[in-house]
Amino acid sequence: MNTRKLVAVLIVLALVLPLAVACGPQETAQPTEAPVVQPTQAPAEPTKAPEPTPVPLSYDVEIYGDLENLDPSGQIVVYWHQHTSSRDELMLSLIDEFNRTNEWGITVQGESQGGYNDLYQKIIAGIPANQLPSMAVAYQNQAATYAVQGALVALDPYVESEMWGYSQQELDDFFPIALGADILPQFEARYGWPPYKSMEVMYYNEDWLGELGYTEPPNTWDEFAEMACAAAQQPFSGATGEGSSYGYVYSIDASRFATFVFSRGGNIINENGTGYAFNNDPGLEALLFLKDLVDQGCAAEQTERYGDQSDFGAGRSLFTISSISGLPYYKTAVDEGAGFNWSVNPPPHTTSEPRMNIYGASQSIFVSTPEEQLAAWLFIKWMSEPEQQATWASGTGYFPTRDSAAEMLSAYFEEHPTYRKAFTFMAMDYGIESPVAGYDECRAAVEEMLTAVLSGADAETQLNATAEQCNEYLEEAAP
Amino acid sequence: MSTIDQSMTHTSRHGLFAGYRGRRIREALQAYLFLFPGTLLLIVFNLLPVGYALYISMHKWRIQKGHFLAFENYLKALGEPIDVVWVVGGMGLLAAAWMVWRSITAGTSSWGFLLRAAAVLMLLFGGLALIVGFPNMLENGDDDLFKSLLTTFFYSLGTVPLQIVLSFLLANILFQNIRGKTMWRILYFLPYVTVAVASAAVWRTIFDPSRGVINTLLSLAGVAEGNLPKWVFEARGVNLLIGEWLGIEIPTWAAGPSLALVVIILYNIWTYVGYNTVIYLAGLGNVPTEMYEAARIDGASQWELLRHITIPLVSPTTYFLLMMGILGTFRAFNHIYVITTGYTLGFPQGTTMTTSILIFKHFWEGHRFGYASALAFILTGVMLSLTWVQNRLSEGRVFYG
Amino acid sequence: MASEPTTPTHIPQVYRSRGIVTRGLMYLILTLGAIVAVFPFIWMLLTASKTYGEHSQRKFWPVGLTAAPYANRPATQTIIVPLHSPTNDWHGAASSFSPHVEGSIPVQAVTPFVEELLRAKETSVPFNVLILALDSTNDEVQNYDRFILTMGSRIVEQFSTRIDLKEWGGPNYEGSARGRWGPHFEVIEAHPDHLVIKQGWNMLYMFFGNYFSAWKQANFAQYTRNSIITTTLTIAGVVITGTLAAYAFARMNFPAKGLLFTAYLATYMIPWTVVMIPNYLIIIALEDFFKQTFGIPNAWYNNWTALTIPFMVNTFTVFLLRQFFAQIPDDLFDAALIDGCGHLRFLTQIVLPMSKAPLMSVVIFNGIWAWNSLQWPLIVTSTPNWRPITVGLSGFITEAGAETQLIMAGSVITTIPILVLYFFTQKQFTEGIATTGLKG
DSSP states (O other): HHHHHHHHHHHHHHHHHHHHHHHHHHHHHHOHHHHHHHHHHHHHHHSSSTTTTOOOOOOOOOOOOOOGOOOOOTTTEEEEEOHHHHHHHHHHHHHHHHHHOOOOOOOEEEEEEESSOOOOOHHHHHHHOOOSSSSEEEEEHHHHHHHHHTBBBSSSHHHOOTTOOOOHHHHOOOOOOOHTTEEETTTTEEEEEEEEEEEEEEEEEEEHHHHHOOSSSOOOHHHHHHHHHHHHOOOOTOOSSSSOOOOEOOOOHHHHHHHHTTTOOOOOOOOOOOBBBSSSSHHHHHHHHHHHHHHSEEEEOOOTTHHHHHHTTTTTTEEEEGGGGGGGHHHHHHTTOOOOOOEEEOOOOSSSSOOOEEEEEEEESSSSHHHHHHHHHHHHHHHSHHHHHHHHHHHHHHEESSSHHTTTTTHHHHHOOOHHHHGGGGGSSSEEESSTTHEEEEEEEEHHHHHHHHHHHHHHHHHHHHHHHHHHHHHHHHO | OOHHHHHHHHHHOOGGGGGHHHHHHHHHHHHHHHHHHHHHHIIIIIIHHHHHHHHHHEEEEEEEEEEOOTTHHHHHHOHHHHHHHHHHHHHHHHHHHHHHHHHHHHOOOOTTTHHHHHHHHHHHHHHHHHHHHHHHHHHHHHHHHHHHHHHHHHHHHHHHHHHHHHHHHHHHHSSSOOTTHHHHHHHHHHHHHHHHHHHHHHHHHHTTTTHHHHHHHHHTTTTOOGOOOGGOOOOOHHHHHHHHTTTTTOGGOOOOBHHHHHHHHHHHHHHHHHHHHHHHHHHHHOOOOOHHHHHHHHHOOOOHHHIIHHHHHHHHHHHHHHHHHHHHHHHOOHHHHHTTSSTTTTTTTTTTHHHHHHHHHIIISOOOOHHHHHHHHHHHHHHHHHHHHHHHTTTTTTTOO | OOOOOOOOSOOGGGGGGOOHHHHHHHHHHHHHHHHHHHHHHHHHHHHHHHHHHHHHHSSSSGGGGGGGGGSOOOEEEEEEEEEOOSSSSSGGSTTTTTTEEEEEEEEOOOHHHHHHHHHTTTTOEEEEEEEEEEOOOOOSOOOTTTTEEEGGGGGGGGOEEEEOTTTOOOTTTTTTTTGGSSSSEEEEEOOSSEEEEEEEOOOHHHHHHHHHHHHHHHHHHHHHHHHHHHHHHHHHHHHHHHHHHHHHHHHHHTTTHHHHHHHHHHHTTHHHHHHHHHHHHHHHHHHHHHHHHHHOOSSSSTTHHHHHHHSSHHHHHHHHHHHHHHSSSSHHHHHHHHOOOHHHHIIIIHHHHTHHHHHHHHHHHHHHHHHOOOHHHHOOOSSSSSSSSSHHHHHHHHHHHHOOHHHHHHHHHHHHHHHHHHHHHHHHHHHHHHHHHGGG
């Protein structure tokens, strides 16, 4: 009976196999993007190409159409993002305003896809199925992954376009980080545009620092270690709840590691994106530093998601280092917790000036029709106008990417001095994490490395093995 | 009764569907009609995708289809072709030896000796082939895969037996004249009904090392803060920790599953004990009461009743639960994923990386659709062979009343 | 009934334990087991009643489950709040996007519990709650349905929330602690120059605050509706295909029966991860086909069809029902045949009425599975239109971040419907397991 079953299973599989092979040609015929572009393109080219543009175009007309003469009227733009609840609402009201006021009658449909991960997975699944939105929120490494698959359009032609792009003056208004981060080294092209940014900062408990006899937050990592260990010895007088006190409650996170490395003058990946570069002194120092803090009992790992935030709020962690977008949550945590004075500062550094880890997802446009792509670009551009940036920033706690938005935030600044302080960090020196495909797996490897080293593994061996592993991922995923 | 059938169809039907034969054809057609909706869905959404997955597994497939690789993905996981031949062949020989041996007991005596010899030889060669092939496979294949299979094995071993023993105990107690049977049953079954995402999230907060209620209780019981277990965050083996506690040195190879995996094992037991209990109760209900009474008259003790009547008679239930339990642990994904959510897959340090999580990792983190599909087929192969072995082992031990 | 139900009224003599010690021990084991089984639920409920502070400070018992916040409530009062002109900007902000001060509500009374909390914050009654309107539309039209209530000076943000017209609201309804216990406001009437506001005590909110916040934040209303519909449809489909197939396997003879049955069995072994992407591609292919052939967009993608139809056959169900159908005595069938009954009529008129219990097991099992599905709905839907509650919950878990109390409240909300289904059908369910081959 049971052998029969086994045989039957094999037979069924054997029957299905030819079926599956028969699926093959259908699937290979599937990428329909090219044919979709051509019909709209074909009539446009002979009529319009000769007259207005004697200069050879710097972009592929097949993909972009004749940009300067394109008409985006009446296009429908599907926009996938990861914002939920109040941020989703704000996004919807912005979209609503764009839909009502834009001169081309473009309609944007914002669709929330859950978290970053869900959004990412959905797009990955959507690429082979050719089921993609017009545009989506994407981190640089995610954008690189999509670009490797040929699913994204580079944005340089739009930025440079006389009709639809930016003037040099406008470009100068953007922070260098905002413009630099989205040029993917593997393609030497821009695959995203950032209406907002976030960054890693150090949160510190001012009152506790005062109790310990310090007037200034730490500027160097040595000072940081000294203060953290002092705090572990002398808990905050106003701490609430139960449990131990630490100088620094950390969370295992690849971006945190990047912050540590940047602030020591190192980099995660080399400039042209061909190899990981964290297995040198800054990387090793970062690992050993954290390990040392933990061994001395000055630092401890958080035990639940955002546990560092809760511990900070309860007055049980003198410092934490995390994203500035958590600012409102930190505020709640402190108000609900020990209720002390606190602030943010750039993370300590061994470089002469602070070197920030400024990051944030950008907006990327998927290959569709030239008109739809243009319409998506126009929406992105509208979102990046100072007014919209300011609205978004004051509603979410993210940072605008251009200087002129700051003027419109004066009221918000006044109410949120911490935010105003952090805003000045935007103009500081920065490092860029890893705008390459395959970084997800590398992140996981880095996080495993951190756990391993902190529980006793040899730092140097781990560091080299992880970098090697990451380089393999990089090579495998490269275009 | 068949005479009635025949006379009925004879009088009422003519033509093609007339007669006994006609009735059978008609019944067959009707049966196919009955099976049509289910089978159609099964083909479209189960078998077709399997074939498709097989097709994917034979390609380099990173998000989109790449070039044809034949069995390269499988070999990447399992090592050199020769290793696979040795191992699969060895296992086949072992299985064949078993089957030949079984056939002898029922078979004739004249060939008995020869067959016996053949079985022994097959066993020998099979074992030899495994000894030769297996280390090579471990050496040349994908380390992560073998590590994950070991983790899955620990997971299964930690979960299934305990789950079955506990539920057998509970079912036996509930089967007595206990007050509030329905209430107990509902209470025990609650965990199974709960949405996994929700209960895994709760589990996580209960076992949280600093805010969880378990550690709060432990510290109330006088455990010093530094000695509190780190639960989900503990990558060290549970045997190692127990050894440390008792002051015995445990070698690394005997470290066992990590404490983090133990938390997941506990979750699994918590979820399924109630379910198993309910099914055991059903099994106990089917044991004829006369057997107990007869045995009682013969002066059997309570223990003997359990040993010689209850356990053999509910053995089909045990077998069923065993099989479902093992297959379940091999397929388990959701709760492991939720309990370790927010960290790297397999957190901490890959000690909760069961094979299904590994497949997910290759799929969604590495986007190696082809390789992930190949791994999934290997996992299916392991599951099928386990089921086969289990069927063989249970033969003669499961009592089908 | 074909065979005995589980809970036999006749208990075998032998199994009657005599000793008090034995019985005591049995009850002890049962109680311990029940505590372990139920404790996570109790913990879930306790945590869902806590405030953020209570959870992060490791408090075991939430103050919301004591009398303190509810005692000695001052009387309800109606206040008329004059509204300023929209140009009166908040703290001198210059641009149109920053919130306008619309007016302020004088608060004269809070509960003693809140008073105590305010004292700790160096604030006391009376104080003013500012009404700010975030008018982001730039269209010169005031949206009176969206308010942000903000309490002055230094604890501004903590006390901000939105109130919809004719709905209770007040400081701190978004989950954090203190304001949950008042004061509460209800905007009874909204006029261009004034508002009529009732200050009172919303007991429901005080007690179930976290549930309300979670419900509102995660849009659970829609998700629950979706889950109920898709789960019901899936169950219906499974029952239909399952009964038909099980009947064919149990009571009919046809060529390739063994092979087909084995094929059914084999599908149980397929890990979901393998078939998910191919399944998704199949759904997209179907979507394209329907769009091109019938001109129907979204026939599959973003629709209930993709969420239910692939799961409308379940081999486990087929086995379960087949075992039961096989136990039905042949005589019954023969008798029916004499009456001129065909298979279909025999199935619908005799077999199905007999099979209430196993069908109930099928309903419960498939109900649980369908309600639990998470990854697939995420992939085949892109709007909340048809997304199930599990997707809502898992998104909410990410969104709520550190606010474990809200996550727990969301978990309770997600679990309740399926618990209710189980409570109402548990008797037949248990019986169904007993009467089918489920036990082996």
